[in-house]
Amino acid sequence: MPLTTFIVLPTYNEGENIVRLVPALFDLEVADLQVLVVDDNSPDGTGEIVETLAEQADYAGRLHVLHRPEKQGLAPAYIQGFTQALSMGADYVIQMDADLSHQPKYIPGLLRQAQEYDIVIGSRFADGGSVDEGWGPLRKLLSWWANRVYTPAILRIPIRDATGGFRIYRRDALVGMDMERVKANGYVFMVEMIYVAYRLGYRIGEIPIHFPDRQHGDSKMSSAIALEAALRVWQIRLRHRQLRPPLHASDAK
Ligand SMILES: Nc1nc2c(ncn2[C@@H]2O[C@H](COP(=O)(O)OP(=O)(O)OP(=O)(O)O)[C@@H](O)[C@H]2O)c(=O)[nH]1
Numbered sequence: 001m002p003l004t005t006f007i008v009l010p011t012y013n014e015g016e017n018i019v020r021l022v023p024a025l026f027d028l029e030v031a032d033l034q035v036l037v038v039d040d041n042s043p044d045g046t047g048e049i050v051e052t053l054a055e056q057a058d059y060a061g062r063l064h065v066l067h068r069p070e071k072q073g074l075a076p077a078y079i080q081g082f083t084q085a086l087s088m089g090a091d092y093v094i095q096m097d098a099d100l101s102h103q104p105k106y107i108p109g110l111l112r113q114a115q116e117y118d119i120v121i122g123s124r125f126a127d128g129g130s131v132d133e134g135w136g137p138l139r140k141l142l143s144w145w146a147n148r149v150y151t152p153a154i155l156r157i158p159i160r161d162a163t164g165g166f167r168i169y170r171r172d173a174l175v176g177m178d179m180e181r182v183k184a185n186g187y188v189f190m191v192e193m194i195y196v197a198y199r200l201g202y203r204i205g206e207i208p209i210h211f212p213d214r215q216h217g218d219s220k221m222s223s224a225i226a227l228e229a230a231l232r233v234w235q236i237r238l239r240h241r242q243l244r245p246p247l248h249a250s251d252a253k
């Protein structure tokens with residue numbers, strides 16, 4: 001039986017992007033692929049657009065929407081989406097933005113690496129990774145520093161894009177991490193998930209990606225949000241630094 005891969009896409013006003021992204025995902029011809037959109041009642045009707053797409057014969061039974069009542073941030077959207085994907089039988093869960101900054105062409109590479117790792121990050125700051133050519137030097141430097149220097153130093157993790165939101169998780173890792181313990185709301189959720197996984201001993205890999213800026217719709221990110229996320233890295237360290245890998249049965253005396 002082929003393994004089931006679920007792609008979880010949180011959306012808030014991504015109508016113009018989702019109609020491009022969904023066909024591109026199914027064009028990949030990944031075996032037993034399911035797509036789950038988690039929409040926070042987008043005023044532009046993203047949720048309804050996906051419902052309409054889901055009625056097309058091509059996507060029948062493979063495209064799903066979770067409707068949430070209002071914009072509540074990325075973290076609860078992801079947790080609800082991951083939980084639903086697991087309950088629908090996902091063997092692999094891919095998380096990605098719906099704005100096309102995370103390009104579908106990297107998905108086969110993520111799946112390949114997931115044979116060796118429990119979690120694989122599509123990484124902008126690994127060797128060979130890159131960000132949009134339009135980023136100014138200051139933005140590039142700040143983002144590089146936050147990911148390559150600041151976050152790894154505080155958390156003592158050898159990860160080069162802990163804030164990156166393009167990832168694959170193996171089912172057993174996502175279950176073993178117990179998402180209940182992840183408290184972050186918003187963008188720092190990415191960092192908290194990776195820190196918990198690292199402390200628990202899961203194997204984390206990275207593959208380089210190019211990250212183009214969105215062409216349609218508006219970003220929900222701002223410098224205030226980025227600064228808050230940076231400060232919250234300390235909170236995450238305090239919350240989880242005692243975590244240890246669970247003892248293997250054979251290690252127990
Ligand atoms: N369901 C849900 N999705 C959200 C929420 N906030 C952002 N998203 C989605 O999360 C993804 C990432 O959001 P973006 O606004 O692109 O933020 P970003 O990618 O960190 O920042 P940019 O680099 O500016 O694009 C997109 O698919 C958004 O639609 C939210 O509160 N609820």
Ligand SMILES: [Mg+2]
Pocket residue numbers: 097099101214219
């Ligand atoms: Mg984006």
